[in-house]
Amino acid sequence: MFERYLRNVYEKTPLIHCITNYVTVNDVANVLLACGGSPIMADDKEDAVEITTICNGLVINIGTLNKSTIPAMFSTGKKANELSHPVVLDPVGVGASKLRTDTAFKLLEEVKFSVIRGNISEIKTISKGTGTTKGVDADASDAVTEEHLDETIAWAKQLSKKTGAVIAITGAIDIVTDANKAFVLRNGHPMMSKVSGTGCMLAAIIAAYCAANPDNHLEAAAAAVGVFGLAGELAYDRLVKNDGGNSSYRTYLIDAVSQVDAETLKGGIRIESR
Amino acid sequence: MFERYLRNVYEKTPLIHCITNYVTVNDVANVLLACGGSPIMADDKEDAVEITTICNGLVINIGTLNKSTIPAMFSTGKKANELSHPVVLDPVGVGASKLRTDTAFKLLEEVKFSVIRGNISEIKTISKGTGTTKGVDADASDAVTEEHLDETIAWAKQLSKKTGAVIAITGAIDIVTDANKAFVLRNGHPMMSKVSGTGCMLAAIIAAYCAANPDNHLEAAAAAVGVFGLAGELAYDRLVKNDGGNSSYRTYLIDAVSQVDAETLKGGIRIESR
Amino acid sequence: MFERYLRNVYEKTPLIHCITNYVTVNDVANVLLACGGSPIMADDKEDAVEITTICNGLVINIGTLNKSTIPAMFSTGKKANELSHPVVLDPVGVGASKLRTDTAFKLLEEVKFSVIRGNISEIKTISKGTGTTKGVDADASDAVTEEHLDETIAWAKQLSKKTGAVIAITGAIDIVTDANKAFVLRNGHPMMSKVSGTGCMLAAIIAAYCAANPDNHLEAAAAAVGVFGLAGELAYDRLVKNDGGNSSYRTYLIDAVSQVDAETLKGGIRIESR
Numbered sequence: 001m002f003e004r005y006l007r008n009v010y011e012k013t014p015l016i017h018c019i020t021n022y023v024t025v026n027d028v029a030n031v032l033l034a035c036g037g038s039p040i041m042a043d044d045k046e047d048a049v050e051i052t053t054i055c056n057g058l059v060i061n062i063g064t065l066n067k068s069t070i071p072a073m074f075s076t077g078k079k080a081n082e083l084s085h086p087v088v089l090d091p092v093g094v095g096a097s098k099l100r101t102d103t104a105f106k107l108l109e110e111v112k113f114s115v116i117r118g119n120i121s122e123i124k125t126i127s128k129g130t131g132t133t134k135g136v137d138a139d140a141s142d143a144v145t146e147e148h149l150d151e152t153i154a155w156a157k158q159l160s161k162k163t164g165a166v167i168a169i170t171g172a173i174d175i176v177t178d179a180n181k182a183f184v185l186r187n188g189h190p191m192m193s194k195v196s197g198t199g200c201m202l203a204a205i206i207a208a209y210c211a212a213n214p215d216n217h218l219e220a221a222a223a224a225v226g227v228f229g230l231a232g233e234l235a236y237d238r239l240v241k242n243d244g245g246n247s248s249y250r251t252y253l254i255d256a257v258s259q260v261d262a263e264t265l266k267g268g269i270r271i272e273s274r
Numbered sequence: 275m276f277e278r279y280l281r282n283v284y285e286k287t288p289l290i291h292c293i294t295n296y297v298t299v300n301d302v303a304n305v306l307l308a309c310g311g312s313p314i315m316a317d318d319k320e321d322a323v324e325i326t327t328i329c330n331g332l333v334i335n336i337g338t339l340n341k342s343t344i345p346a347m348f349s350t351g352k353k354a355n356e357l358s359h360p361v362v363l364d365p366v367g368v369g370a371s372k373l374r375t376d377t378a379f380k381l382l383e384e385v386k387f388s389v390i391r392g393n394i395s396e397i398k399t400i401s402k403g404t405g406t407t408k409g410v411d412a413d414a415s416d417a418v419t420e421e422h423l424d425e426t427i428a429w430a431k432q433l434s435k436k437t438g439a440v441i442a443i444t445g446a447i448d449i450v451t452d453a454n455k456a457f458v459l460r461n462g463h464p465m466m467s468k469v470s471g472t473g474c475m476l477a478a479i480i481a482a483y484c485a486a487n488p489d490n491h492l493e494a495a496a497a498a499v500g501v502f503g504l505a506g507e508l509a510y511d512r513l514v515k516n517d518g519g520n521s522s523y524r525t526y527l528i529d530a531v532s533q534v535d536a537e538t539l540k541g542g543i544r545i546e547s548r
Numbered sequence: 549m550f551e552r553y554l555r556n557v558y559e560k561t562p563l564i565h566c567i568t569n570y571v572t573v574n575d576v577a578n579v580l581l582a583c584g585g586s587p588i589m590a591d592d593k594e595d596a597v598e599i600t601t602i603c604n605g606l607v608i609n610i611g612t613l614n615k616s617t618i619p620a621m622f623s624t625g626k627k628a629n630e631l632s633h634p635v636v637l638d639p640v641g642v643g644a645s646k647l648r649t650d651t652a653f654k655l656l657e658e659v660k661f662s663v664i665r666g667n668i669s670e671i672k673t674i675s676k677g678t679g680t681t682k683g684v685d686a687d688a689s690d691a692v693t694e695e696h697l698d699e700t701i702a703w704a705k706q707l708s709k710k711t712g713a714v715i716a717i718t719g720a721i722d723i724v725t726d727a728n729k730a731f732v733l734r735n736g737h738p739m740m741s742k743v744s745g746t747g748c749m750l751a752a753i754i755a756a757y758c759a760a761n762p763d764n765h766l767e768a769a770a771a772a773v774g775v776f777g778l779a780g781e782l783a784y785d786r787l788v789k790n791d792g793g794n795s796s797y798r799t800y801l802i803d804a805v806s807q808v809d810a811e812t813l814k815g816g817i818r819i820e821s822r
Contacts, residue, residue: 022296022570023577023589029297029470034520039470040410041297042371044340050371066592068342068616093588097598136588194806196577196587245803246582255519258468296570303571303744308794313744314641314684315571318614324645342616529793532742 002269003262005213005223010036014056014211017080018204019043019073021063021092024197027254028059031201034258035227037208048072049079057085057211059204060107063092063136065100073103077111086114086210086217089165090203093136094118095125108163114210114217116159117168117203120144120152127159137193144173153182153274166221170202174229176222183222186270187229189236194246195253202228205257226269231256233268276543277536279487279497284310288330288485291354292478293317293347295337295366298471301528302333305475308532309501311482322346323353331359331485333478334381337366337410339374347377351385360388360484360491363439364477367410368392369399382437388484388491390433391442391477394418394426401433411467418447427456427548440495444476448503450496457496460544461503463510468520469527476502479531500543505530507542550817551810553761553771558584562604562759565628566752567591567621569611569640572745575802576607579749582806583775585756596620597627605633605759607752608655611640611684613648621651625659634662634758634765637713638751641684642666643673656711662758662765664707665716665751668692668700675707685741692721701730701822714769718750722777724770731770734818735777737784742794743801750776753805774817779804781816 015038020028025041032039042051049072052058058080060073080087089111094104104126107113116126119138144152153175156167161179169175174185192198206224213220235252242248260268289312294302299315306313316325323346326332332354334347354361363385368378378400381387390400393412418426427449430441435453443449448459466472480498487494509526516522534542563586568576573589580587590599597620600606606628608621628635637659642652652674655661664674667686692700701723704715709727717723722733740746754772761768783800790796808816 021589023573023587025297026300026470026574030521030524033468033470038411039297040367040370041295041338042367043338044373046341047339047371047373050373051367054370064589064591065595066616067594068340093590093599096588096602097590097595099592099595099598137586194581196574196581244799245806247578247799247802250578251518251521251525251799254521258519299571300574300744304795304798307742307744312685313571314644315569315612316641316645317612318647320615321613321645321647324647325641328644342614525792525795525799528795532793 002219002223002226003266005209005220006227006262006265008212009208012212013038014208015040016057016059016204016207016211017042017052017055017076018059019048019069019076020059020061020200023064024200027197028200028204031254031257032204032208034254035205035208043069043072045071045075048076052076052079053083055085057207058087059090059207060087061090061092061200061203062100062103063200065103070103073107074110077107081112086207087111088115088117088203088207089113090200091118091122091126094122113163113165115166115168115206115221116163117170117206119199120169120171123167123169127155138171144169144171144175153177157182166218168206168221168225170199170225174225176218176225178218181218182274184272184274185222185225185229187226187233189232191236191239191249192232195250222271226271227260227265228257230260230264230268234259276493276497276500277540279483279494280501280536280539282486283482286486287312288482289314290331290333290478290481290485291316291326291329291350292333293322293343293350294333294335294474297338298474301471302474302478305528305531306478306482308528309479309482317343317346319345319349322350326350326353327357329359331481332361333364333481334361335364335366335474335477336374336377337474339377344377347381348384351381355386360481361385362389362391362477362481363387364474365392365396365400368396387437387439389440389442389480389495390437391444391480393473394443394445397441397443401429412445418443418445418449427451431456440492442480442495442499444473444499448499450492450499452492455492456548458546458548459496459499459503461500461507463506465510465513465523466506469524496545500545501531501534501539504534504538504542508533550767550771550774551814553757553768554775554810554813556760557756560760561586562756563588564605564607564752564755564759565590565600565603565624566607567596567617567624568607568609568748571612572748575745576748576752579802579805580752580756582802583753583756591617591620593619593623596624600624600627601631603633605755606635607638607755608635609638609640609748609751610648610651611748613651618651621655622658625655629660634755635659636663636665636751636755637661638748639666639670639674642670661711661713663714663716663754663769664711665718665754667747668717668719671715671717675703686719692717692719692723701725705730714766716754716769716773718747718773722773724766724773726766729766730822732820732822733770733773733777735774735781737780739784739787739797740780743798770819774819775808775813776805778808778812778816782807
């Protein structure tokens with residue numbers, strides 16, 4: 001079922017415009033190439049709107065948020081909306097500072113997002129104005145567990161209803177939901193949390209999947225989350241064989257994104273709907 | 275014949291000032307170290323001119339062009355001209371936006387470039403004001419093929435005559451030409467297009483080669499293109515053995531740049547002059 | 549003796565705020581994860597002070613110094629001082645330009661640093677207003693040798709007395725000293741100089757070690773230098789087995805930082821006090 005979303009990415013090679021942080025931008029570029037898409041970065045307000053018009057999708061990532069690039073987030077977001085390009089928000093560290101929180105909420109008012117992807121603390125902050133964001137990582141106290149999974153899905157559905165966006169909460173257990181239907185995914189590996197920028201990479205992959213699959217952003221986003229989780233597992237197998245650490249794992253993870261094909265996805269995705 | 279250009283880089287360790295995009299800057303730094311040079315990055319207008327004076331060459335790369343760093347491109351370009359340092363232009367994405375196009379053309383008016391390196395779409399844009407730049411990648415319709423190779427060389431020679439710069443068009447077939455003499459190179463591997471920033475890396479290597487070989491920028495640039503193409507081939511051999519993807523390939527590519535020695539270059543470079 | 553500093557980092561997972569250059573920022577992030585800490589980057593003056601309050605330590609690195617981020621260096625430095633967070637200065641390229649030199653000296657006036665880490669040329673510039681900084685690398689004529697080791701330690705102790713900071717001079721021989729007691733370390737490998745940003749990485753590790761060990765910044769910094777030097781040795785062993793170049797070495801180096809445990813440190817650190 002999810003394989004066709006993957007195939008569409010490889011067939012269409014969607015060009016994804018990324019306004020993203022300078023910490024993990026290179027991995028975002030290479031993971032887009034790995035997944036079958038193509039990256040372009042531009043964040044000057046005089047450059048970005050034009051660049052987005054030649055693209056197929058947009059990611060706005062507020063890590064290392066800088067006042068000089070905020071205007072481009074708004075103008076390109078609106079332009080992408082006009083052009084019906086999917087727009088993905090990655091609200092890195094929202095709740096950790098006023099600038100990040102205010103910018104995220106203002107973006108949510110002025111831009112229509114196709115998908116909002118964050119860790120549980122970030123999405124909680126967006127949903128409830130609370131959450132205990134510890135920098136850019138989810139707080140342990142927020143972790144999605146089996147016990148309160150249904151409860152989390154319930155408020156995530158509400159958030160989707162309110163924002164019109166597919167909500168992707170990623171962590172040990174991933175939730176991808178719209179207002180009506182949620183997918184729960186259980187792929188991935190804890191080692192992914194030892195690489196800076198796995199969330200940023202995933203947000204970009206989601207954008208590529210949505211751009212190549214305009215008819216169903218919910219399932220496209222779920223497929224992207226499945227691919228990345230599977231890549232995390234394949235990368236871990238390779239890591240064990242090679243006695244590496246987190247930097248090798250980063251390399252293997254991006255490699256593995258290019259190695260997950262339709263068959264691997266079909267056989268390996270651990271997904272249920274709720 | 276080309277080996278002496280390589281040896282000079284290792285002997286002189288040219289320090290290359292890079293004003294470059296934040297997507298691939300780390301790879302540019304490490305590939306300069308790999309090829310026998312040394313990198314320094316500085317783009318604040320109050321910092322960059324002074325930094326360029328202690329360097330031996332300059333690369334100006336307009337990827338992720340930002341209005342705050344454009345002034346430094348002009349002031350350092352002029353200073354490098356004064357000091358007779360080679361200056362390489364990498365017009366990333368020229369034609370894709372007004373800001374990039376205008377900046378590239380203004381740079382060409384005010385700074386004398388030793389080498390202009392781009393993909394065929396970018397160089398076409400500079401030459402003819404046309405070209406169908408699809409973001410930062412060459413458009414398939416522009417591709418250099420055997421059939422119109424002579425025609426491409428002809429207008430590239432004209433562009434060299436007009437700009438005074440060696441023109442390096444890189445892709446599956448590479449062309450490096452001045453107004454009179456062109457080299458055609460057929461090294462490299464298609465996998466290079468799956469790594470973000472191979473063009474940026476090559477532009478920096480060309481700068482190192484020109485800085486270490488002031489007497490012949492044409493042949494120095496051709497040698498640099500040959501070294502990088504050979505590195506792409508060596509890296510692919512290693513990739514096949516290790517079942518990796520594009521992120522491993524990136525690592526192997528930079529590694530291989532440091533492993534191409536005079537013998538490898540002599541034996542492996544596939545070059546003809548036209 | 550030094551093992552407890554390492555154990556404290558893994559137990560406390562200090563969150564380190566980095567205002568650092570865009571060339572090596574990703575490696576800094578991943579090496580912080582590798583050493584047992586956690587990174588966050590923020591450099592907008594409206595964002596950075598708030599971010600630093602949720603952190604446990606701060607690194608200020610003046611590579612690719614940009615006027616737009618200098619204000620955040622001062623405001624976060626002062627805030628970190630208020631909160632008694634350790635603050636590490638990495639004066640990349642001080643002496644190479646007026647902007648870098650002026651900024652470093654002004655930071656030294658207005659912010660109290662726990663540790664200043666640089667290569668010998670950078671620390672000399674800070675100490676004596678001289679030094680022959682060749683860009684971002686130490687000049688060969690400045691190199692710390694056995695002959696003038698005691699002399700170097702003597703002026704480094706004076707610099708520590710004057711600034712109140714632990715002074716870490718890193719290179720082939722490393723010196724870590726306060727006003728009274730110096731450690732000399734002889735770990736590491738020359739290959740480390742072929743990777744861009746090893747100094748930046750080490751400065752961040754030192755910040756993590758100081759944040760997790762507030763009682764003894766001198767020994768914490770020495771432990772960090774020992775861990776990184778040992779990682780350089782382990783990485784070199786792995787490089788030889790795998791026929792790699794500097795890009796593989798970068799990966800192995802970060803990996804190895806995560807692989808140096810208390811036992812490795814105890815058995816491998818080559819340290820003496822003077």
